[in-house]
Amino acid sequence: MPSLCRDCFVQSADAPRRCPACASARMVSHPELFGLSIAHIDCDAFFASVEKRDRPELAARPVIIGGGQRGVVSTACYLARTRGVKSAMPMFKALAACPDAVVIKPDFAKYVAASRQIRALMESLTPLVQAMSIDEAVLDLSGTEALHGAPPAVALARLARQVEKEVGVTVSMGLAPNRLLAKIAVERDKPRGMAVIGAAEAGALLAPEPVTILPGVGPAFAAKLGGMGFSTLGQLASLDMREAMRRFGEEGPTLVARARGEDSRPVRPERETKSVSAETTFDRDIARPEELEPMLWRLCEKLARRLAEKGFAAGGVVLKLKTARFALRTRNARLPGPSAVPETLFHAARPLLAREADGTAFRLIGIGAQPLVEASAADHGDLADPEAPRRAARWAAMEALRGKFGDRAVAVGRGIGARS
Incomplete structure (x- = not known):
């Protein structure tokens, strides 16, 4: 059976338990090993791994990435997971399960930088790389054997070692004939694994x-x-x-x-963005509308910036609220015309909030844009809303001042004092 050592990359025709060249036990064997070309790559406990890379003294400690006592777990290292910690778990439950955990607030700039390094290494193997999130992607290595002088399985094993050496984190990989099976495969051997699912099986x-x-x-x-x-x-x-x-x-x-394991979706280098959003978890539960509205305004500003960064505008808004008992509420409203201006987003979301702010205590509020439209179609104004271009111009002027003099250079009254 075709086999590969993931440490020295020696290929074998049989299935030895250890590599005949380096004696490593990290062997992968499969009848279709050298004929498959679709791979799903998932970074292992990515945020926690980056933090442990930068703080070696945490290597043997359980690490949780999240935001404060009232936040939720973004991710946790595998040691913390063995204690019952899971992503999206309320922080107080995570700390009850693993009281000796080191809790670190997310540093997204650092994680994005590491993600871009890994993405560049993937793209050195094939241009067909489709990012699924900040820490996972699917690759199509069809036709790359001549380029790399080795089958895709070998190129992937080399990539895993390169990521460990140059970025300082580990990845797990699933290899299969299509995207669905590659995704299922990657979940079967974590962390630092390589699992294969063939078409025949x-x-x-x-x-x-x-x-x-x-x-x-x-x-x-x-x-x-x-x-x-x-x-x-x-x-x-x-x-x-x-x-x-x-x-x-x-x-x-x-x-x-x-x-049945069938999936005809191609690997597309550009992933379609389906929604853009912003949210915040409060330090204490909030029920009063006059406290919730400034939070909503600040989130509408964040949402407007994120839309601009991605080249989109909102065709509608989605209000997200989570109660003190973790019950989730979502409410939608369509905009009269596409917009990427916080004032317009806020005026659409404010009535939704007013209907929900009935004395219920909330721990989280969020605002999202859905559906998304091209930014070029937004804020042109019409007979029903001739002020739209002026609102867009005011927002652009405010952002220009903030870019030059700092975020506090100019503020809208309703957002002053908000802690989002």
């Missing part, structure tokens, strides 16, 4: 797995599927496409195909 391998193994199938959808008698991928895969359509509508055939 996909159906049998997936059949006994729970439906939740499919990306996008969360607890609510899984419960719905379970109520219909589908708890495993094999049960879904047994449906023909007509029956899938009847039971699940237009998405049924795609769902059944994914349950």
